[in-house]
Structure formats: structure tokens, C-alpha cells
Amino acid sequence: MIVVMKKEASTETVSMVAQKVDSLGLRSNVIVGEERTVVAAIGDERNGFQETLASLPGVEKVVPILAPYKVASREAKPEPTVLKALRLTLGGGHVGVIAGPCSVESEEQIMTAAREVKQAGATGLRGGAFKPRTSPYAFQGLKEEGLKLLAAAREETGLAVVTEVMTPSDVPLVAEYADVLQIGARNMQNYQLLQAVGETDRMILLKRGMSATMDEFLLAAEYILDAGNQQVALCERGVRTFESHTRFTLPLASVPYLHERTHLPVVIDPSHGTGKASLVPSMCAAAIAAGADGLIVEVHPQPSEAMSDGAQSLDPQTFRETMKLCQRVADAMQVELG
Numbered sequence: 001m002i003v004v005m006k007k008e009a010s011t012e013t014v015s016m017v018a019q020k021v022d023s024l025g026l027r028s029n030v031i032v033g034e035e036r037t038v039v040a041a042i043g044d045e046r047n048g049f050q051e052t053l054a055s056l057p058g059v060e061k062v063v064p065i066l067a068p069y070k071v072a073s074r075e076a077k078p079e080p081t082v083l084k085a086l087r088l089t090l091g092g093g094h095v096g097v098i099a100g101p102c103s104v105e106s107e108e109q110i111m112t113a114a115r116e117v118k119q120a121g122a123t124g125l126r127g128g129a130f131k132p133r134t135s136p137y138a139f140q141g142l143k144e145e146g147l148k149l150l151a152a153a154r155e156e157t158g159l160a161v162v163t164e165v166m167t168p169s170d171v172p173l174v175a176e177y178a179d180v181l182q183i184g185a186r187n188m189q190n191y192q193l194l195q196a197v198g199e200t201d202r203m204i205l206l207k208r209g210m211s212a213t214m215d216e217f218l219l220a221a222e223y224i225l226d227a228g229n230q231q232v233a234l235c236e237r238g239v240r241t242f243e244s245h246t247r248f249t250l251p252l253a254s255v256p257y258l259h260e261r262t263h264l265p266v267v268i269d270p271s272h273g274t275g276k277a278s279l280v281p282s283m284c285a286a287a288i289a290a291g292a293d294g295l296i297v298e299v300h301p302q303p304s305e306a307m308s309d310g311a312q313s314l315d316p317q318t319f320r321e322t323m324k325l326c327q328r329v330a331d332a333m334q335v336e337l338g
């Protein structure tokens with residue numbers, strides 16, 4: 001359940017309520033919002049503690065949360081969460097744009113990509129150093145060398161580095177170089193990994209598993225929130241269906257649906273969502289029209305030469321045009337792009 005504090009409740013009053021929640025055998029999680037603070041009380045709600053908590057000083061009301069996820073729910077925090085890493089902002093009227101290659105391949109490749117996407121208006125740089133590949137024979141990424149190249153690209157351009165971490169033991173290393181830790185679709189339900197990134201102070205970009213339901217997706221986010229990290233962005237990257245004309249099926253209805261259910265920002269990945277570069281510009285524009293808080297787009301200096309996901313990667317020129325198209329939609333939606 002959620003203990004909604006009165007607007008004027010002091011920090012001390014809030015922590016007294018949190019202590020009371022813990023002493024009842026529930027677990028408290030304080031969520032500080034712009035409007036007001038709430039204390040999520042997680043545990044068995046059948047104990048009849050609702051009245052006890054409602055009578056504490058500084059408490060306005062106690063509301064049960066019906067959704068299986070608690071801290072992620074809109075009931076817990078009605079106002080949207082806005083996340084920032086360097087100049088990348090997701091939510092609160094900002095559509096953050098993260099762009100770059102699928103994988104970091106070489107210094108020249110990542111530097112060229114970083115300069116190009118920055119010039120076109122992106123504020124985040126993507127690039128995988130640890131790559132989850134379907135085949136064990138495919139390029140697995142440059143690993144730490146790739147992380148160093150990403151950090152060098154950030155040094156020059158100021159772009160926030162977004163890169164995937166695949167295993168709990170790599171979290172400290174990747175967090176040393178990255179501004180945003182990406183959890184890949186194949187790892188959405190790797191609960192130890194979710195917990196490990198939940199213990200960092202980095203923003204997390206959690207991708208939806210390709211066969212995960214929305215509740216499973218939100219419960220995965222809940223693991224990260226529950227471990228203490230409130231900086232979670234959800235990324236819809238398409239799901240597996242019977243359809244074979246695209247790599248995955250990209251449900252843009254996820255954006256308004258997730259906005260109804262959670263305060264966390266929602267990012268769309270039209271590159272993996274379609275698997276086809278020609279479909280990416282329209283899906284970027286449509287994502288903004290649907291209310292997305294961010295985009296993550298694969299851009300490669302020479303897509304035909306890419307070591308992974310070339311078919312869905314935009315070349316720099318097409319990315320520039322895509323950003324212009326997106327700007328027109330962003331203007332119509334009265335949101336800031338970049």
C-alpha cells in the first residue's frame with residue numbers, strides 16, 4: 001500500500017512513518033515527488049495495518065496498490081519521473097535522443113558516429129561493448145576496450161554514454177565508463193543483474209523482453225527500484241509475433257499504456273523494433289506522436305560494413321533527415337527534442 005504524506009510533512013515525520021512501516025514487518029520505500037512524498041509499504045497487505053498507518057502524524061491517506069508492481073506504479077507517484085544524464089533528458093516534455101552504432105567496432109567508427117549524431121541533435125551515444133549475440137560465432141564486442149572508446153567519445157562530444165551490461169560481475173566495470181546502463185531484452189528477467197544495477201547510481205535503460213508481458217516488464221523495473229535505484233527508463237523494442245516481414249513487431253500503444261500504469265519514462269527503439277532501416281524514420285516520428293519520452297536509434301557511419309545490425313542502422317545523412325522529421329512532430333506535440 002501507499003502512505004500518502006501531507007504536503008507539509010517534514011523529512012523527520014516521513015522517516016518516522018517509514019520506521020513504523022518497517023516495524024510492522026513491511027518494507028518501506030520513500031518516494032519523493034515534486035508535489036508530495038509517499039511511503040510505499042511493501043509486504044502482505046492483508047494484515048489490517050492500513051488504519052494504524054492512516055492515524056500516524058503527517059499522513060494524509062493510505063491507499064492500497066492493486067497492481068503487482070508497487071514503486072513503479074502511477075498510484076505510488078502520480079507525476080511523471082524525469083531522468084537526466086549529462087544533457088540527455090527523458091520525460092517532463094523532453095524527448096531524449098540516443099543514437100549510435102549497435103556495437104563499438106573501432107576508434108574511428110565510434111568517433112565518427114558520435115560526431116555525426118551529436119551534430120544531428122542527439123544527446124546520448126549508444127554503442128555495445130558487451131554484445132548479446134544469438135550465435136556464439138558472431139562478433140561479441142570489444143568489451144573493456146569498447147568502453148574506453150565510448151568514454152573517449154563522451155570526452156570529445158559531451159554525449160551521455162549508453163551501453164549494455166550483461167552480467168552482474170561486469171556491473172562495476174561498465175558503470176565506471178557509462179552514464180546509462182542498458183539491460184538488454186534477453187536479460188530483462190535476469191533478476192540478479194537487475195538487482196546489481198539497482199545498487200548503482202547510474203540511470204538504467206531497461207529493454208522489454210521480446211516475449212514479456214507488460215506486467216512482467218514492470219515487475220522487472222520494480223526489481224531495480226526495489227534495490228534502491230529510482231532512475232529507470234523503460235524501453236519498448238518490439239516483441240516476437242507470427243509476423244515475419246519485420247524483425248520484431250513494434251507496439252507503439254505501449255507508450256500510452258505504460259504512461260497510464262507507471263510514472264517511469266518510456267523510450268522507443270524503432271531499430272530493433274522493425275529490423276529495417278527504411279521503416280525507422282516513420283517509427284521515430286510516430287513514437288513522438290504517441291508521447292514517447294525518448295528514442296534510441298542505431299546509426300552507423302557505413303551500415304553495409306557494420307559488424308552487427310547493419311540492416312536496421314541508419315546512415316548519418318538519413319539520421320539527420322529523421323531528426324528534421326522528428327522536430328516537426330515534436331513542435332506539434334510541444335515537446336523538446338534532443
Ligand code: PEP
Nearest residue numbers: 102184185186207237272
Ligand atoms: C541492442 O540495443 O543492440 C540490443 C542488443 O538490443 P535488444 O536487447 O533490445 O535486442
Ligand code: MN
Nearest residue numbers: 102298308309
Ligand atoms: Mn543492435
